[in-house]
Amino acid sequence: MKRTTLILCVGxxxxxxxxxxxxxxxxxxxxxxxxxxxCHNPFPRLKAYGExxxxxxxxxxxxxxxxxxxxxxxxxxxxIRDLPIALRLEGHILYNNAASERLDFAxxxxxxxxxxxxxxxxxxxxxxxxxxxxxxxxxxxxxxxMFNDLFKTGVSVTLGQFQVSDPLFKRELRLTFEDYEIYRxxxxxxxxxxxxxxxLMFNFGFKTGTDFTVEVLNGSGIGEADIFRNFDNDTYKNLxxxxxxxxxxxxxxxxxxxxxxxxxxxxxxxxxxxIWGVDASLxxxxxxxxxxxxxxxxxxxxxxxxxxxxxxxxxGFAELIFLPQGDAxxxxxxxxxxxxxxxxxxxxxxxxxxxxxxxxxRNIRLVAEFNYLGRSPYGEHARVGVGVxxxx
Numbered sequence: 001m002k003r004t005t006l007i008l009c010v011g012x013x014x015x016x017x018x019x020x021x022x023x024x025x026x027x028x029x030x031x032x033x034x035x036x037x038x039c040h041n042p043f044p045r046l047k048a049y050g051e052x053x054x055x056x057x058x059x060x061x062x063x064x065x066x067x068x069x070x071x072x073x074x075x076x077x078x079x080i081r082d083l084p085i086a087l088r089l090e091g092h093i094l095y096n097n098a099a100s101e102r103l104d105f106a107x108x109x110x111x112x113x114x115x116x117x118x119x120x121x122x123x124x125x126x127x128x129x130x131x132x133x134x135x136x137x138x139x140x141x142x143x144x145x146m147f148n149d150l151f152k153t154g155v156s157v158t159l160g161q162f163q164v165s166d167p168l169f170k171r172e173l174r175l176t177f178e179d180y181e182i183y184r185x186x187x188x189x190x191x192x193x194x195x196x197x198x199x200l201m202f203n204f205g206f207k208t209g210t211d212f213t214v215e216v217l218n219g220s221g222i223g224e225a226d227i228f229r230n231f232d233n234d235t236y237k238n239l240x241x242x243x244x245x246x247x248x249x250x251x252x253x254x255x256x257x258x259x260x261x262x263x264x265x266x267x268x269x270x271x272x273x274x275i276w277g278v279d280a281s282l283x284x285x286x287x288x289x290x291x292x293x294x295x296x297x298x299x300x301x302x303x304x305x306x307x308x309x310x311x312x313x314x315x316g317f318a319e320l321i322f323l324p325q326g327d328a329x330x331x332x333x334x335x336x337x338x339x340x341x342x343x344x345x346x347x348x349x350x351x352x353x354x355x356x357x358x359x360x361x362r363n364i365r366l367v368a369e370f371n372y373l374g375r376s377p378y379g380e381h382a383r384v385g386v387g388v389x390x391x392x
Contacts, residue, residue, distance in 0.1 A: 041327055042359050043391060044173045068118075078120035088112040088128075092177065092387035099381040108132055109387070122148040141196055141222065142172070158201040161222045165194040167203075167213040167242045168256060168279055169290055175321065177369050177385055178353040181338040182294050182315040188301025188344070192238070192260055192273050196222045198231055209246030215239065219260045234263035238273075252281045269303030277316075285326040290319045315340035315349070331358045350374040364390045 040046060070081045091107025110133055116126035124146050130138035144160025163171060165183045174180065183194040199217035218231060219238035225231050238260025246252045258275035277294035293316035300307035319336045323329040334355040342348050355369040371383040 040362075041323065041329070042175070042332055042357060042365055043363060045175055045321070046170075046173055080117060080119070084115055084117045086114045086391060088114065088389070088391040090387065090389045092385045094383065094385040096381060096383050097385075099376075099378040106134075106385075107387075109134060114391075119145075122150075124148065154204055156203040158203075161196055161198045162201060163195055164197050164215060164217065164240055164258070166201075167211075167215075167244075168194075168254070168277075169281075169292060169319075171195070174319075175332070175334050175357060175367075176319075176336050176353055176355045177367075177387070178336055178338065178351060178355075178371050180292070180317050181340055181349050181351070182292065182317060185296070185313060185315065185340055185342065185349075187296065187298045187311050187313055187342070188271075189264075189303055190262060190271055190273065190298055190301045191221055192219055192262055192271075194258070194275070197238075198222060199237075211244045213240075213242045215241070217260070219262055233265070234261075236261040236263070244279075250283050252283075254279045264303035269300055269305055269307075271298055271300045271303060273298055286323050288319075288321045290317075290321075292316045292318075311343040313340065313342055315342075329359075331356065333357075346377055348375040349377075351376070363392055364388070 068081060070079045072079060088110060089108060089112075090110035092109050094104045094106050096102070097104060097106075111131040112128050112133075113131055114126075114128040116124065118124045125144065126146070127140060127143040129140055132138075140161070142160075142162055144158050144162050147157045147159075149155070150157050163183075165171065165180075168183075169180060171180055171183060186193050197215075197217045197219065199215055202214045203211070205211045217238045217240060218233075219236060220231065220233045223231075226233065238258065240256065240258045242254055242256035244252055244254035256275075256277050256279070258273065260273045262271050262273070263269070264271075273296065275294060275296045277292060279290070279292045281291075282289040294314070296313040297310055298313075299310045301311055302308060315338075317336065317338045319334065322333040324331070334353070334357075336351075336353040336355070338349060338351040338353075340347075340349040351371055351373045353369060353371045355367065357365050357367045359365055366386075366388055368386045369384070371385075373381055373383070
């Protein structure tokens with residue numbers, strides 16, 4: 001244990017030294033010449049102003065970006081003068097990940113190239129490319145075009161690939177190394193979950209604080225097209241819907257439902273999937289409390305004939321984010337609890353995580369995290385990690 005502690009401390013010092021050499025600001029901050037703290041606290045977590053910015057097609061309603069478009073002499077052409085590009089680098093030192101009893105220098109853990117912005121009035125795009133994700137080139141994940149206030153109806157339409165769970169709590173914006181496990185959970189041979197998929201997303205908000213989201217999805221993830229250039233691997237389209245309501249200045253509650261079908265990769269079996277959930281978020285200056293509960297039913301997840309007994313999955317998470325000085329905080333803490341009761345033996349999951357972070361700069365974050373996994377496919381074990389995350 002003394003030797004492991006020494007190695008972790010040396011790794012932490014190396015991480016600090018490397019992080020201090022990094023400088024710069026991400027693409028949107030460069031575009032508007034403002035601090036990342038206007039939209040994030042801490043990055044990549046979004047504040048209310050950042051949520052509004054993203055929902056408005058990455059345009060600030062109260063601030064113009066000078067010389068954003070090139071002057072071509074053609075009023076019908078909107079050409080971005082300088083293509084907005086940013087990088088995110090992430091490295092960790094982990095001990096006992098997946099009960100391996102190993103000290104692992106997991107760096108670089110992520111190397112991500114991001115780009116996004118307004119192409120024209122009410123038309124924007126966003127994408128990121130994983131130059132490296134856990135040692136592999138993972139390619140595109142988020143990649144979409146968004147039409148804001150389509151035909152002046154107040155409806156926003158997003159076309160492309162995105163996370164089904166984005167209208168709930170965005171996995172890509174979480175602060176912890178530990179994931180929101182229920183969004184990734186599948187049953188049997190099913191490939192349906194609440195992470196990445198291709199489709200259309202419709203958003204509409206009322207002045208009463210009520211927001212509606214409807215997604216029409218392939219239900220087959222974001223893998224490669226087949227030999228016929230089809231991305232969808234069956235004839236079905238899946239639906240996801242969510243409604244949320246703000247209550248006062250601090251509380252928001254929501255409910256969601258997912259219904260879909262998927263065909264077997266081989267054979268004639270069909271699996272019908274129902275998912276429903278409720279969520280709540282309580283947000284104050286110094287802390288935010290989030291909670292999610294979901295149930296899922298699969299009537300034929302092994303694609304057999306006749307169908308076996310319906311399988312039920314239940315789970316959720318609760319997350320507390322603490323900012324001791326509110327918006328001015330340079331350090332923060334997170335407590336995260338994950339819980340999944342899975343119908344298949346060996347796939348139950350329970351984790352308790354404690355995470356602390358320190359902002360060396362607004363775009364450089366030093367992190368440390370402890371995870372205790374009471375139930376997991378690897379059995380009961382603990383995981384410890386430190387890391388550096390930066391975007392510029």
